[in-house]
Amino acid sequence: MTDESPRLLGPAEIRDLAELLDLTPTKKLGQNFVIDANTVRRIVRVAGVQPGETVVEVGPGLGSLTLGLTEVDATVIAVEIDKRLAAQLPDTVRALQPDAQLTVVRDDAMSIRSLPGEPVRLVANLPYNVSVPVLLHFLEHFPSIRSGLVMVQAEVGHRLAAVPGSKIYGSPSVKAAWYGTVKTSGNVSRQVFWPVPNVDSILVSFTRHAELPDTEKVRLATFEVVDAAFQQRRKMLRQSLIPVFGDTQHATAVLERAGVEPTMRGEALTMPDFHRIGLAALAND
Template sequence: MLGAKEIRQLAGTLEIKPTKKLGQNFVIDPNTINRIVAAAGLVPEDVVVEIGPGLGSLTLGLLEKTESVIAVEIDPKLAKQLPLTISLHAPGKTVELVIADALQIRELPKAPTALVANLPYNISVPVLLHFLATFPTLKKGLVMVQAEVAHRLAASPGTKDYGSPSLKMSWYGPARLAGNIGRNVFWPAPNVDSALVYFQHNVTRTANRKAVFAVIDAAFGQRRKTLRQSLSSWAGSPSAAEEILIRAGIDPKFRGEQLLIDQFISIAEAK
């Protein structure tokens, strides 16, 4: 496991300066790595995909639980170093390395069953949703994201945090908060709080995902308005929206924050 001293020395040797553009905030606390790995609920048979392994702290923790880890890294310098770090600190173990933009990934060396990552905060939700949509073999995962985002992903209907990320996450299965993370465990320390989200991907749906997500986006584009108004552009007019909502069994006076994912599916299918 890499500690603060090892990470700073390694970064210095590689002349790496963490950049905000790539969302690079390296975890320097081994106890936090242990928390993340434990909360992920991994079994030895899992094929784990890690997005943004950085200097390899979490990767080493994952290799203690499973033999199969796929690391997706966009930074060529970090990608080149990762196998060397693994051979030094986890001799006999290997990682399948993919050098690519996580938002553009369409295939991996193996079918992943779990996703565990300290996600780049500026693209955390798009990356998470992209992987869930692209790799249906994923059954579970644990991600560290900005605390505000974590609360949105795990929010329940009727709460202030409930919105588009909550509903799109629930399309795939349930999500819950799995703990808070302090700023001092990172280098450099971010100017926001962090939190863990555990999710399961255990729901198979036959509805058109893109069509349903379009309804969600429309409903929360004007969050404080009734669905009759917020869905008017999507439906063509307020009256058309009302007709669709009535066919779906939804009160046109409701707001998006009151509905579950199955109700949004009903709206999309009633159009």
């Protein structure tokens, strides 16, 4: 990197910022900060971020990934719940990249409903404990997001990208598939974080469907079926769906209307299969 190149944060800068803010990373908030510039640039590259695009970042922390996004001339909307981090981030970015386009929104990523712009990508190092609900929340409420990449706990990432029939296929797999195509895009070493986590991380890419499968009403009905099917995943659908339909007789009738064998288990069904059950459930009301 030449002297004229924008600077990114390294281990020393991360620790200095943490000391400045009197910040002790907490497991509760999933605070593991990326300290390796090469990893940051790799994330931005794999995410496919283009100059001039508006990107939303969730949980920017001390700004490692934020600076990687602004380095390629993306306009960044950063959503940060921690007031100290939210207040410091503009100063950090301004000091290292004075011309960067950054807006910081102090809000809870689990409940935020509006943004000052229409991001076309989501790129984030998501806190391990809320990564799936945050991803699904943003896909639900911000339709301008067409694609993106998130770094999550490896176990969670594999679950998100799992296919029917695999042991790790479950509710997150189906719900993510409702919105788009999901795939894993490479592992991330524990050593690029401070503090070093006790779990492995993975990159997960997604591309939104050109059109959602159906209406919000149908999605809610479908997701209710999905949750019930995997709550008792070893049971046949006619049994696992009793909480939704009341008894095996009604569950069987809905499944047969959807063209799904009542003796199958949830782990064998595709997202379109669940969608048909959701439609049949509404027709049954």
